[in-house]
Every structure is written in structure tokens, then in C-alpha cells.
Amino acid sequence: xxxxxxxxxxxxxxxxxxxxxxxxxxxxxxxxxxxxxxxxxxxxxxxxxxxxxxxxxxxxxxxxxxxxxxxxxxxxxxxxxxxxxxxxxxxxxxxxxxxxxxxxxxxxxxxxxxxxxxxxxxxxxxxxxxxxxxxxxxxxxxxxxxxxxxxxxxxxxxxxxxxxxxxxxxxxxxxxxxxxxxxxxxxxxxxxxxxxxxxxxxxxxxxxxxxxxxxxxxxxxxxxxxxxxxxxxxxxxxxxxxxxxxxxxxxxxxxxxxxxxxxxxxxxxxxxxxxxxxxxxxxxxxxxxxxxxxxxxxxxxxxxxxxxxxxxxxxxxxxxxxxxxxxxxxxxxxxxxxxxxxxxxxxxxxxxxxxxxxxxxxxxxxxxxxxxxxxxxxxxxxxxxxxxxxxxxxxxxxxxxxxxxxxxxxxxxxxxxxxxxxxxxxxxxxxxxxxxxxxxxxxxxxxxxxxxxxxxxxxxxxxxxxxxxxxxxxxxxxxxxxxxxxxxxxxxxxxxxxxxxxxx
Amino acid sequence: xxxxxxxxxxxxxxxxxxxxxxxxxxxxxxxxxxxxxxxxxxxxxxxxxxxxxxxxxxxxxxxxxxxxxxxxxxxxxxxxxxxxxxxxxxxxxxxxxxxxxxxxxxxxxxxxxxxxxxxxxxxxxxxxxxxxxxxxxxxxxxxxxxxxxxxxxxxxxxxxxxxxxxxxxxxxxxxxxxxxxxxxxxxxxxxxxxxxxxxxxxxxxxxxxxxxxxxxxxxxxxxxxxxxxxxxxxxxxxxxxxxxxxxxxxxxxxxxxxxxxxxxxxxxxxxxxxxxxxxxxxxxxxxxxxxxxxxxxxxxxxxxxxxxxxxxxxxxxxxxxxxxxxxxxxxxxxxxxxxxxxxxxxxxxxxxxxxxxxxxxxxxxxxxxxx
Numbered sequence: 071x072x073x074x075x076x077x078x079x080x081x082x083x084x085x086x087x088x089x090x091x092x093x094x095x096x097x098x099x100x101x102x103x104x105x106x107x108x109x110x111x112x113x114x115x116x117x118x119x120x121x122x123x124x125x126x127x128x129x130x131x132x133x134x135x136x137x138x139x140x141x142x143x144x145x146x147x148x149x150x151x152x153x154x155x156x157x158x159x160x161x162x163x164x165x166x167x168x169x170x171x172x173x174x175x176x177x178x179x180x181x182x183x184x185x186x187x188x189x190x191x192x193x194x195x196x197x198x199x200x201x202x203x204x205x206x207x208x209x210x211x212x213x214x215x216x217x218x219x220x221x222x223x224x225x226x227x228x229x230x231x232x233x234x235x236x237x238x239x240x241x242x243x244x245x246x247x248x249x250x251x252x253x254x255x256x257x258x259x260x261x262x263x264x265x266x267x268x269x270x271x272x273x274x275x276x277x278x279x280x281x282x283x284x285x286x287x288x289x290x291x292x293x294x295x296x297x298x299x300x301x302x303x304x305x306x307x308x309x310x311x312x313x314x315x316x317x318x319x320x321x322x323x324x325x326x327x328x329x330x331x332x333x334x335x336x337x338x339x340x341x342x343x344x345x346x347x348x349x350x351x352x353x354x355x356x357x358x359x360x361x362x363x364x365x366x367x368x369x370x371x372x373x374x375x376x377x378x379x380x381x382x383x384x385x386x387x388x389x390x391x392x393x394x395x396x397x398x399x400x401x402x403x404x405x406x407x408x409x410x411x412x413x414x415x416x417x418x419x420x421x422x423x424x425x426x427x428x429x430x431x432x433x434x435x436x437x438x439x440x441x442x443x444x445x446x447x448x449x450x451x452x453x454x455x456x457x458x459x460x461x462x463x464x465x466x467x468x469x470x471x472x473x474x475x476x477x478x479x480x481x482x483x484x485x486x487x488x489x490x491x492x493x494x495x496x497x498x499x500x501x502x503x504x505x506x507x508x509x510x511x512x513x514x515x516x517x518x519x520x521x522x523x524x525x526x527x528x529x530x531x532x533x534x535x536x537x538x539x540x541x542x543x544x545x546x547x548x549x550x551x552x553x554x555x556x557x558x559x560x561x562x563x564x565x566x567x568x569x570x571x572x573x574x
Numbered sequence: 575x576x577x578x579x580x581x582x583x584x585x586x587x588x589x590x591x592x593x594x595x596x597x598x599x600x601x602x603x604x605x606x607x608x609x610x611x612x613x614x615x616x617x618x619x620x621x622x623x624x625x626x627x628x629x630x631x632x633x634x635x636x637x638x639x640x641x642x643x644x645x646x647x648x649x650x651x652x653x654x655x656x657x658x659x660x661x662x663x664x665x666x667x668x669x670x671x672x673x674x675x676x677x678x679x680x681x682x683x684x685x686x687x688x689x690x691x692x693x694x695x696x697x698x699x700x701x702x703x704x705x706x707x708x709x710x711x712x713x714x715x716x717x718x719x720x721x722x723x724x725x726x727x728x729x730x731x732x733x734x735x736x737x738x739x740x741x742x743x744x745x746x747x748x749x750x751x752x753x754x755x756x757x758x759x760x761x762x763x764x765x766x767x768x769x770x771x772x773x774x775x776x777x778x779x780x781x782x783x784x785x786x787x788x789x790x791x792x793x794x795x796x797x798x799x800x801x802x803x804x805x806x807x808x809x810x811x812x813x814x815x816x817x818x819x820x821x822x823x824x825x826x827x828x829x830x831x832x833x834x835x836x837x838x839x840x841x842x843x844x845x846x847x848x849x850x851x852x853x854x855x856x857x858x859x860x861x862x863x864x865x866x867x868x869x870x871x872x873x874x875x876x877x878x879x880x881x882x883x884x885x886x887x888x889x890x891x892x893x894x895x896x897x898x899x900x901x902x903x904x905x906x907x908x909x910x911x912x913x914x915x916x917x918x919x920x921x922x923x924x925x926x927x928x929x930x931x932x933x934x935x936x937x938x939x940x941x942x943x944x945x
Binding site for chain 2: 369371390391392395396401403408409410411412413414415419420422423424426427432436437438440459460
């Protein structure tokens with residue numbers, strides 16, 4: 071791809087004179103912060119968007135990729151971050167979908183299964199051909215996606231943030247599979263913002279920032295630090311700097327919490343733990359093992375079936391979110407777009423949702439001081455480095471990182487006694503991640519009890535002073551010195567292959 | 575504070591000033607665009623008129639200038655706009671909370687009924703009588719709104735269905751009481767006795783129907799604006815409307831807000847009914863509204879649910895309604911065609927407003943990319 075410029079109709083320059091070359095048979099990493107233009111570049115290559123300027127050459131030939139069909143004919147395949155599979159269909163049916171082997175006008179099911187098994191064997195991607203998509207784990211779904219593109223004759227595979235949803239073991243498997251593909255002559259473009267993965271799997275890396283290519287270099291010559299610096303444009307602290315915890319009294323006490331969903335699924339099977347003042351208590355685990363339910367019960371958004379939650383000796387089990395908040399609980403929710411922010415509302419309105427009803431924002435019980443709301447919001451925008459022209463800007467206009475800073479500004483500025491932070495750095499860039507980590511440590515050092523729930527294992531291991539692992543609704547292990555563990559070790563507990571005899 | 579910020583971040587302060595200038599410029603451009611759309615829409619209406627009328631110019635002049643051609647007609651226009659303003663406010667309140675309550679019609683009928691009962695059955699001196707009747711109407715509208723509100727908040731009943739059904743209940747109850755109780759024996763038409771002078775909105779402009787309910791409407795506009803933008807409850811309404819899950823997460827009692835949004839909307843809607851009873855007809859009669867509330871819905875939509883814009887949208891909408899009536903009567907254009915012309919104009923304006931929203935959203939994206 072040469073001199074590629076893409077200007078969107080609204081004037082946003084997503085790619086600015088980008089040169090990007092991938093050699094046959096290599097694993098080429100593409101890194102950059104959110105909004106750096108990686109995805110746009112790949113959309114151009116896959117025919118989802120058309121470049122404003124520049125040309126794309128494939129094997130020396132200039133090509134026009136008008137739509138994904140052309141891309142597929144040219145042997146370019148893309149595995150999206152959100153899988154495009156039919157959950158009710160089997161693995162084999164999904165793979166042959168649209169190109170089914172036929173027999174007298176009917177789909178030949180046996181042939182489909184056969185094709186799937188052949189492909190799986192050829193590329194070393196293990197799948198159960200006859201299983202329905204909604205019954206198989208995420209890692210296998212991803213392999214199905216890859217096989218699907220291979221079945222369509224892909225020579226160049228684009229993997230968009232493929233590890234975001236995987237456990238460490240699944241990630242290792244994926245890397246092995248990618249290497250097998252390359253050995254068989256395929257070319258892989260691997261998009262990620264996890265630099266460690268780039269080091270582990272890629273041959274060469276291209277770094278993008280602000281729509282431009284900052285450089286392409288062999289992985290052997292790059293360190294994580296230099297890559298991060300190229301991505302962000304300044305020196306970045308990759309390791310979490312953290313003084314030792316000064317652990318105080320237990321603040322958040324959870325005893326024998328159980329939750330049975332409306333469908334009868336036992337999401338929590340007796341979870342107990344204490345989080346002390348001045349510590350970060352981390353919960354690791356594959357998503358969907360009860361973490362969401364746990365967090366929502368602790369913060370008053372869901373009613374527990376049994377068990378108690380105590381916050382500084384005050385029972386807050388099954389109280390309303392407001393009562394729990396008034397008792398000193400803060401909550402960084404796992405999906406900020408769902409409930410962490412109101413997109414059409416302004417930054418100011420988003421920041422005061424937990425305090426608008428009290429002075430100085432509301433006087434005499436009914437009059438709202440909008441000036442006071444604005445002033446507080448602008449002070450917090452300054453303190454939390456929220457980049458927007460003013461507090462009247464709707465949150466919809468902010469980047470993911472800035473949105474999360476709005477959430478953090480609200481939840482941390484109220485000096486909480488306990489903070490429940492769920493996936494606090496999901497989908498935000500390195501700079502904002504660094505910021506969020508620093509803020510979590512800062513609130514800990516001011517004496518708050520921090521419960522950190524994260525699917526990002528390296529994050530939760532680096533930040534936690536104590537670490538618990540959840541598996542199918544239970545805490546299966548608690549470690550007092552998480553920094554001495556390896557990810558693989560914790561991974562065994564996450565997958566339910568190991569559990570501690572007695573969990574304290 | 576602003577000065578400190580400016581000193582600390584001169585670049586950011588300049589960017590902020592540029593952004594705010596741009597925002598003001600776009601607001602102005604929006605007004606210009608809306609006005610030009612009205613002109614284009616009127617032109618389109620004229621083209622239709624050419625096809626259906628022998629004397630199109632005369633007919634169109636009747637539509638465009640008719641409402642202003644006499645004091646009486648101006649009065650009719652303002653009177654109609656008064657009712658539509660109140661109904662528009664009712665929808666502006668519920669739509670703010672993204673509750674699609676269509677109860678305004680029922681609330682209007684109950685408001686008229688409550689006001690009528692007080693007017694006919696209670697004796698009180700002057701202004702007090704009128705005041706009590708208005709309070710009774712407001713209370714009826716509020717209380718009636720609590721029903722679909724509670725059904726939605728606690729049982730998840732879809733408010734579109736429940737309010738449409740409850741509208742029938744309200745209208746039939748009104749018909750029942752009017753026909754079997756309030757209608758004087760031997761009356762040639764299904765209506766009540768005329769109200770006593772103490773329970774009538776006074777007409778204060780000689781030769782026109784403009785009455786004191788106009789001031790009630792203006793007061794309601796201001797009160798609704800205060801409610802939506804200057805009270806904690808208004809903030810809750812807006813947050814529930816912006817993102818219900820967010821409101822819940824932030825500690826807002828979303829059930830209470832849903833109930834209150836439908837109940838509070840009942841106050842202006844019921845007062846619109848009180849205006850029809852005590853101002854327009856000065857008695858209760860069968861079919862007092864005939865779906866007028868749904869014209870209020872269009873007014874709220876045209877005003878983008880902003881309380882301060884509602885009266886202007888109502889004035890524009892009423893002008894076309896009254897102008898259409900005059901065109902029909904003076905220029906022999908069939909009433910169906912008049913409706914088509916009206917609808918074309920309204921559709922055009924509403925569509926342009928929606929395009930405006932889309933443009934503003936896009937502008938935000940540009941602002942984001944630049945910042």
C-alpha cells in the first residue's frame with residue numbers, strides 16, 4: 071500500500087500518506103493507539119472503505135478493491151474482532167456458509183464436515199466440526215473464523231485484535247496456529263496494542279500514530295519500550311509503579327454470596343472475601359464465571375439470592391445503588407457504554423450523577439445550580455486530564471480513553487471507602503491505561519479498599535496486592551504474593567484445572 | 575477560574591474559544607436553514623394548490639394571510655396555539671425521559687371533565703372558582719398518568735399500548751358522565767349547561783376569542799423549562815431519557831422518574847382540556863377534542879422537545895391549521911387537499927429538523943477528531 075490517504079466525508083483524516091508493505095510469508099504486526107488509523111487501513115485493504123488517494127499493489131499489480139468480494143477473490147481474508155458467526159449453526163455449517171458443497175440442490179452436510187476436518191488438519195487448527203457455535207469456547211470460535219477465511223482461499227489473513235478475548239493458554243495456541251499458517255506459505259497481518267504479543271509472534275512491526283506510519287522495524291530490533299514510545303510519542307511507563315501496600319482494616323466484607331439467575335443458572339456459588347483498606351484485591355478469571363454478577367451485587371445493581379455484603383460494618387446487601395454509594399462505594403463498571411456514561415448527555419451531566427441532589431448542586435431541595443455543576447466538572451476535567459473544549463461537550467464526542475476518564479473522575483473524586491473497578495482499562499489506549507493504573511494505586515494509597523476485576527491477566531497480576539481467581543461462580547484460589555506467580559500458573563486455575571485445597 | 579485555566583493552557587483556551595464560536599455559528603446556521611425550509615415547504619404547498627384550485631393565488635393568500643386578516647381570526651389562531659402549546663409541553667416532558675406515553679388525549683378529557691364538574695357543581699367567587707377548577711384538572715391529569723407509569727415501572731407494561739387503551743377509558747368515562755348526568759334534559763345536543771362566568775377564562779381582547787388561558791400557557795412554558803433544566807427531577811428525567819442503565823447505576827430511582835414523567839405530563843395536557851372547556855367552548859360537549867393531543871405530539875417533535883421552542887412550534891402549526899380552514903371556506907379547496915398541503919409543509923419542516931440533528935451529531939465528531 072503506497073501513499074494511502076483516507077479522508078472521511080466529515081473531514082477526519084484517518085490515514086495520511088501511509089506506506090505499508092507486507093512481505094509474503096511473514097507475520098506483520100500493526101500497532102497503534104485507538105484512533106491511530108490501523109483499522110481504517112485494514113478496511114481499505116479489505117475493501118470496506120475506498121482510499122481517497124494512493125494505490126494498493128498486490129504481488130506487484132495495482133489493484134482496486136471495491137468491496138470485500140474483490141478482496142476475497144484476491145485472497146485477502148479478515149477475522150474481525152467481533153466474530154461474525156451464526157450461533158445456532160454448527161462449526162462446519164459456519165465454515166461453508168455461502169459456499170456450501172451441494173448435492174442435487176441440497177447442502178451436503180457430510181461433505182461440509184469433511185471439508186472442515188481436512189482444513190483443520192491441514193492448518194493445525196483444532197475444531198469440533200459438528201458442535202454448535204454457541205456451545206464452544208471463544209478460542210475455538212476464533213479458529214472457526216480463521217478456517218472460514220482459509221476455506222475462501224485467503225492467502226493474506228488480517229487478524230484484528232485477536233487476543234482481546236482469549237485466556238493466556240488460548241493465546242499461546244493461537245500464536246502456534248499463526249506460525250503454522252505462515253510455515254504453509256500464508257501471510258498474516260496481526261493487529262494488536264499488546265506489545266508483548268508483538269514481541270512473541272510477529273516478524274516485523276509497523277507502528278502507527280495519528281493516521282501516519284511512524285516506522286516499520288524487525289521485531290528483533292525493537293523493545294516494548296521503544297514501540298510504546300513510537301505509539302504514544304513520549305516516554306511511557308509500562309510497568310506499574312507501586313509502593314508496597316499499607317494494609318488496614320477490612321472495609322468490604324463479602325460473605326457466602328450466592329446468585330441464581332432467572333434461567334436457573336448458578337452464577338455465584340458461595341463467594342466470600344474481605345478487601346482491606348489500602349490494598350488492591352484483584353479477581354482474575356475468564357469472563358462469564360460470575361464476575362459480572364458479583365460486581366453488580368456489590369454495587370446494588372442486582373439482588374443476591376443469599377449472602378451478605380458489609381461496607382465498613384454497615385450491611386449493604388441488596389440495597390439500592392444510591393444507598394450503597396452513600397455508604398462510600400464507588401463503581402467503575404465493566405461496560406462503560408452500557409451504564410458508565412450517558413452518551414447524549416454532557417460531560418458535566420455525566421460527572422454529577424452521583425451527587426446532583428445534594429448541596430452545592432441542589433439548593434433548597436429543588437433548585438439546581440447549573441453553574442456549580444459546570445464548575446465542578448471543569449475542575450475535574452483539569453485534574454483528570456479529560457481532553458474536550460468544555461464541559462458542555464456530549465460524552466458521545468469523546469474517545470474511549472477520555473470517556474473512561476470521565477467515569478474515573480466521577481468515581482474517584484468522591485473519596486470512596488471502597489472502589490469496585492471492573493475492566494477499568496478495556497478498550498482504551500496505552501496513555502489512558504497508564505493513567506487509570508496510576509489513579510487506582512493513588513486511591514489505594516489514600517486508604518480505599520480497591521476490588522479490581524479484570525480479564526486482562528497481566529494487568530490484574532501487576533496491580534493486585536492480593537489476587538483471587540474465579541471459576542464457575544467460585545473463588546478457587548487466593549494468592550498473597552501475585553507478583554511471584556506466572557501467568558500460566560494462574561491460567562490453570564482460571565480454566566478450572568487446578569484449585570486450592572482450602573481457600574481462605 | 576477560567577482565567578487560571580487560560581494562563582495554564584493558552585493553547586487549550588484558544589481551542590475552546592474557537593470551538594464555542596463554531597458552536598454559536600452552527601446554531602445560527604440552523605435557524606437560517608429552518609427558516610429557508612419553511613419557505614421551500616410553502617412553495618411546494620403552492621405547487622399543489624395550483625393543481626387543485628381554479629384560483630390558486632387567491633386560495634394560497636387565504637392560507638398564508640387569512641389568520642391575520644381580522645382580529646377575530648387572530649384570536650382564533652392564538653386560542654388554538656394556546657391549546658397546542660399545552661399539549662406540546664406534555665409530550666416534551668415524557669419524551670425527555672424517552673417514555674412514549676400517548677396519554678395526553680385521555681388526560682385532556684379528564685382535565686376537561688374535572689374542570690367542568692367544578693365549574694358546574696361548585697360555587698365559589700370569581701378567580702377562586704377558576705383556580706380550583708384548574709387545580710382539579712391538573713390533579714386529574716397527574717393522577718391518571720400515574721397508572722401507565724406504575725404499570726411500566728413495576729410490571730414492564732409497554733406504555734404505548736397501555737396509554738392508548740387508557741385513552742379510550744377516559745374518553746368513554748367523559749361521554750358517560752356527560753350524557754347521563756351533566757346533559758340537561760331536553761337539550762338538543764349532547765352538552766352541558768354553559769359554565770357560570772366565574773368559571774370561564776375571560777376574553778380580554780374586544781372582538782376576539784383570546785382569553786386569559788394564554789397566560790396560563792406562558793406560565794406553563796416557563797415552569798416546564800424550569801422543571802426540565804433547573805431542578806434535580808428534571809436532571810433525572812433527562813438522564814433516564816439519555817440512558818436508563820446509566821441513571822440506575824448512578825443511583826437515580828428510575829421507577830419513580832418513569833411514573834412521574836407520565837404524571838407530570840398530565841398537568842399541561844389536562845389544562846389544555848380545561849382550556850377547551852372553560853375557554854373555547856365554555857361548557858362540556860361531546861367530542862371536545864377529536865385527537866387534538868396528537869397534533870400536540872407533532873408540535874413537540876417540531877420543537878425538538880424543548881419547552882421554550884414549543885410555543886413557537888405551536889404558533890406555526892396553529893397558523894397552518896387556521897389558514898387551512900380559511901382557505902377551505904373562502905377558496906373552495908376541499909378539506910382533504912388542505913390537509914395534504916398542511917401535511918406536506920409539516921413533513922418538510924420536521925424532516926429538516928431531523929437532518930439538523932444529524933448534522934450536529936456529525937459536527938461533534940469533527941470536534942472530537944480535532945480535539
